[in-house]
Amino acid sequence: MDLTLIVVLVIALALFFDFTNGFHDTANAMATPIATGAITPKKAVALAAILNLVGAFLSTEVAKTISGGIINEDPTTGVQIMPEMIFAGLMGAVVWNVFTWLLGLPSSSSHALFGGLVGAAIVGAGFGAIDYGVLLSKVLLPALCAPLIAGVSAYMCTKLAYSITKRQNGASPKRGGFRYGQIFSSSLVALAHGTNDAQKTMGVITLTLVASGLQTAGTGPHLWVVATCAIAIALGTYTGGWRIIRTMGSGLTDVKPAQGFAAEVSTASAILTSSHLGFALSTTQVASGSVIGSGLGRKGAEVRWGTAGRIALGWLFTLPAAAIIGGLAAWLTHTGAVGVGIVAVLGVGMLLLFWYLSRKNHVGHEDTLSDIDNSGAAVNILSKKERRARAKAEAKAARKAAQEAMDKEPDNS
Amino acid sequence: MIDWSAFLIVALVSWVAALCIVTAYSFGVRLLAVARDEGSNTSASKLGAYLCFGVCGVIVLFGVVLIVPQLSRAILGA
Secondary structure, eight states, X not given: OXXXXXXXXXXXHHHHHXXXXXXXXXXHHHHHHXXXXXXXXXXXXXXXXXXXXXXXXXXXXXXXXXXXXXXXXXXXXXXXXXXXXXXXXXXXXXHHHHHHHHHTOOOOHHHHHHHHHHXXXXXXXXXXXXXXXXXXXXXXXXXXXXXXXXXXXXXXXXXXXXXXXXXXXXXXXXXXXXXXXXXXXXXXXXXXXXXXXXXHHHHHHHHHHHHTTSSOTTOOOOHHHHHHHHHHHHHHHXXXXXXXXXXXXXXXXXXXXXXXXXXXXXXXXXHHHHHHTTXXXXXXXXXXXXXXXXXXXSTTOOOXXXXXXXXXXXXXXXHHHHHHHHHHHHHHHTTOHHHHHHHHHHHHHHHHHHHHHHHHTOOOGGGOSOXXXXXXXXXXXXXXXXXXXXXXXXXXXXXXXXXXXXXXXXXXX | OOOHXXXXXXXXXXXXXXXXXXXXXXXXXHHHHHHHSTTSOHHHHHHHHHHHHHHHHHHHHHHHHHHOHHHHHHHHOO
16 A cells, blocks of 8 residues: 555545535634624625634644544554544545535534544444543533533523613614624634634644654644645635525524624633633534524524524534444445545545535525525514504404304304 | 533633623613713713723733734733
């Protein structure tokens, strides 16, 4: 087996994973400001891309283990991570990421990466290769905590924002001012994303180079690795995963400026505190939880639990599904160079299929505005008084109809 | 194995931080709305509003310092 060929394949796939990570996670930062009209879709993805690029260059501490400790990577007692195994794991992560994008589901890219690697490691070295305690405390528990922390935070913030800005004398509260705040809060999320996620791919590439003897162990990533990873994630972000942005921005609940601001501040503060106090939470899960919490906090906003359920189901499946794909890929790569070739061809075929399916039901940046804002721009929104009058009239009509039906009933029997 | 205290700390700190920013910004928005009312002390309200936005700006800057490792090393020493 030619070592350099597989290394090149791993680097290419890692960069593509970085790209999918970018377009999968644009939604975390930019879905709500786009939905409220705080920033136009094109400008939003451009801003997020620039901040991701900057963030990727700023992060210097590259992950020391590929799997974050889930796989026992100790050089003496653990599994020896081969480039083939990383290749199979990345394939699982990429295929699952593109598949969830096709469904418009926000799912954690890191969980997909962990899943793919876990599957590849189990096939390569048996079930003993996995540290289940770490799996529980680093993947499963945060998956439950993240939406909870962020959701409660967003709920409280939304309530607070609306009660503070409420005017007693019936004057307009002018909550549109929250739109400007949204730009800053979402930029913070995008920057944090760039520093965290590009770093993972850098770690994967660097560890592959070390494993294949092309780089001395213990040295930092090469400049070209940093630069290509930064560009890949920024390009991915700029491409904009519009399907996921639509789900996050208007699929879960209709977002208004004050509510969106509360959600983003909650996301930003949860991500920053978790990454600095040592309980890493998934950005995607935090952001989704914030949007749901803010929807619960605003009077008159409804949360579409069907969509929330589909997202939760996606989270549940992310790790096992990526593991199964990664495992299958690892099983194929065991046959040597031919197997690696088959995996590469099959993987590219799957991605092309997903892409083809996505063209059938195209979702572009024009589909990402919240319905409330869209209809508000198109037609005149009724004032509170008018709405009340209309509801009263409707209720009256309904009562009348019910009364008539009751009167008629005896005739039928 | 499971560090519940870390979980609790993360939850509390992120709630407090988010509530602080939202409180300050909301008061800013409210004061700006008050400043547009007739017969109110416009300049005082506006000043208050910009003070509130300033507080938010400081908290956001602190967030940037936390995100950027070079800055947090230089300023926070960790």
